[in-house]
Every structure is written in C-alpha cells, then in structure tokens.
Amino acid sequence: MTCETRLDRGRRMLDRIDGEAGRRVTDALEDIAPDFATYLFEYPFGDIMSRPGLDLREREIATVAALCALGTAENQLKVHIQAALNCGVSREEIVEILMQMSVYAGFPAALNGLMAAKQVFEDAPSGTFD
Structure with missing residues (x-):
C-alpha cells in the first residue's frame, strides 16, 4: 500500500491545474528558495486545493x-x-x-x-x- 505524501499530492494537483505555468514558478524558486517551492506544493496545492467541498x-x-x-x-x-x-x-x-x-x-x-x-x-x- 502506497500513501501519497502532501508533496506528491501537491505536485499532481499543481500540474493538473496550472500545467507548465505552475512548474515554471516552482522551477524559478529552485535557485533562491527551494524550500518555498516545496511549501507551495504542500500547503496550497497538496492541502487546500485537494480538499473536498469545492x-x-x-x-x-x-x-x-x-x-x-x-x-x-x-x-x-x-x-x-x-x-x-x-x-x-x-x-x-x-x-x-x-x-x-x-x-x-x-x-x-x-x-x-x-x-x-x-x-x-x-x-x-x-x-x-x-
């Protein structure tokens, strides 16, 4: 049994919603704030955008x-x-x-x-x- 992590869920959701545009944003953060890119995947997309209800x-x-x-x-x-x-x-x-x-x-x-x-x-x- 494989559990999807917040990071994996967030990456999947960002790709689904924003496609290349989302990936460009996170790629642009890699050389200045890679941790922030991870936070962007995990919280807004892995936690909030993935919720049921809307x-x-x-x-x-x-x-x-x-x-x-x-x-x-x-x-x-x-x-x-x-x-x-x-x-x-x-x-x-x-x-x-x-x-x-x-x-x-x-x-x-x-x-x-x-x-x-x-x-x-x-x-x-x-x-x-x-």
Whole structure:
C-alpha cells in the first residue's frame, strides 16, 4: 500500500491545474528558495486545493476574485486566470468575475484584473484540459 505524501499530492494537483505555468514558478524558486517551492506544493496545492467541498473550477473562481481584489499579485493573477481556463471557467465568466470585483475591491483593481485577463487571453489557447 502506497500513501501519497502532501508533496506528491501537491505536485499532481499543481500540474493538473496550472500545467507548465505552475512548474515554471516552482522551477524559478529552485535557485533562491527551494524550500518555498516545496511549501507551495504542500500547503496550497497538496492541502487546500485537494480538499473536498469545492471542485477545481469553483476554487479557481475564488482564487481569481481574491487575487484581483488584492491588487498586488498581477503575476499570480495571470497564472490563476490561465488555471481557471484550464479548469473550465469561460473567458466570459472570468470577465464577469473581474467586473464584479469593481463593486467590492474598487475600479482600479477590476481594471487591472481585466487588463491581466486580456493579456492571458491573447497568449492562451482557447481550449481547456483536465
């Protein structure tokens, strides 16, 4: 009997959600903070994103909204906009999520989120994977 570790579960989940984009982020940490890359696999993806209760699509909707509202995480917002597309959230839904943030996070946050989405949409294939 083999038990999947938090690290293994996190790697599997990150690959499923973010594909190459997620792997590029963790690879970029290897020469400066390899332990942080491990934490990124284990906690957000191995523990939180792997929980029952919400599916990956719903989790990415929440993540896109939160990152947009923060207004200070453009790179992570772009990664999670792509992840949302990968998990079946449509471009139209992403635009609506970001527009919704204008009410709760302000117009600048929503505008910045929409500009990030525009860039992701221009760079991304239109399909999804699962």
